[in-house]
Amino acid sequence: MLIVPCPNCGPRNSADLRYVGESRPRPDPNSTSTEEWRAYLYERANPAGMLRETWYCRSGCRRFFTLERDTVTNEFTNPPTPVAKLGKRP
Amino acid sequence: MAELPAFESPVSTPFVSSAGVPMEPGGPDAPLTLQDVSSTTKIIVRAGPGTDACRRLSTPFTTSRMEDGVLIVGQRPDEWTLLGQGTAIETVIDGLDRSGHVSVIDGTHSRAMFRLTGADAASVLEKLCSLDWNDHMTPDGAAVSGSVARVTCDIVRNDLDGTRCYLVSCDRSYGQYLFEVILDAGQEFGISPFADPAC
Numbered sequence: 001m002l003i004v005p006c007p008n009c010g011p012r013n014s015a016d017l018r019y020v021g022e023s024r025p026r027p028d029p030n031s032t033s034t035e036e037w038r039a040y041l042y043e044r045a046n047p048a049g050m051l052r053e054t055w056y057c058r059s060g061c062r063r064f065f066t067l068e069r070d071t072v073t074n075e076f077t078n079p080p081t082p083v084a085k086l087g088k089r090p
Numbered sequence: 091m092a093e094l095p096a097f098e099s100p101v102s103t104p105f106v107s108s109a110g111v112p113m114e115p116g117g118p119d120a121p122l123t124l125q126d127v128s129s130t131t132k133i134i135v136r137a138g139p140g141t142d143a144c145r146r147l148s149t150p151f152t153t154s155r156m157e158d159g160v161l162i163v164g165q166r167p168d169e170w171t172l173l174g175q176g177t178a179i180e181t182v183i184d185g186l187d188r189s190g191h192v193s194v195i196d197g198t199h200s201r202a203m204f205r206l207t208g209a210d211a212a213s214v215l216e217k218l219c220s221l222d223w224n225d226h227m228t229p230d231g232a233a234v235s236g237s238v239a240r241v242t243c244d245i246v247r248n249d250l251d252g253t254r255c256y257l258v259s260c261d262r263s264y265g266q267y268l269f270e271v272i273l274d275a276g277q278e279f280g281i282s283p284f285a286d287p288a289c
């Protein structure tokens with residue numbers, strides 16, 4: 001079982017959350033190219049190692065947050081950051 | 091608030107556990123009881139930080155407090171659930187400054203709510219939910235949200251006269267299922283069901 005540290009609720013069973021995916025900056029739709037926008041929508045780095053990702057605490061605080069996880073060991077390193085504090089949803 | 095139709099309980103009678111076992115309503119001395127209290131008025135207030143409504147409700151996230159017959163629950167970081175009887179809640183809501191990012195929704199008819207009372211209440215929840223029901227994590231007044239038998243629920247610990255008690259609420263459509271599942275989990279502790287007195 002994967003225990004995910006929610007910044008509001010504390011450690012939670014991952015079944016209580018929804019995995020949103022890799023966190024990446026959203027290109028400005030007014031100035032981005034088709035290739036860039038397509039890459040933003042569909043391409044994923046999927047690394048074996050550290051990954052910055054977004055989770056949604058659907059059964060708890062209903063907030064989005066980002067954290068860093070080692071996809072090989074499933075260890076979370078940095079403390080989670082509520083997405084609201086980043087100023088935008090990734 | 092607008093006049094609403096008569097409340098209809100989401101739980102049907104006679105009571106049956108999720109395993110199909112008929113459950114007789116218990117007496118007041120039953121050691122563990124599950125009562126349908128879905129008719130309780132439930133107002134959900136969302137208020138952004140810095141709003142007057144946020145300052146007025148003030149109960150911190152994960153806690154609850156009783157004020158003039160209304161249980162004010164800090165259910166989410168900027169969301170409160172007000173539980174109680176119609177008139178008492180109306181007084182609080184009518185006095186709420188709604189300027190800024192504030193929304194008020196009446197969830198009375200859309201949410202089911204049950205009161206699980208008894209010394210073994212935590213043991214029943216432990217069978218259905220991965221949250222920690224020890225006193226140091228969820229003391230009297232604690233408010234949490236999580237999955238109970240795979241249903242997303244809001245849970246408030248609200249002890250009655252020193253007896254452990256939890257208010258468990260979920261979407262109305264899951265009410266019948268959740269009631270039956272809690273009855274099934276509580277059977278080994280001698281649980282007794284009670285109907286909603288208002289229905």
Ligand SMILES: [Zn+2]
Nearest residue numbers: 009057060061
């Ligand atoms: Zn959370």
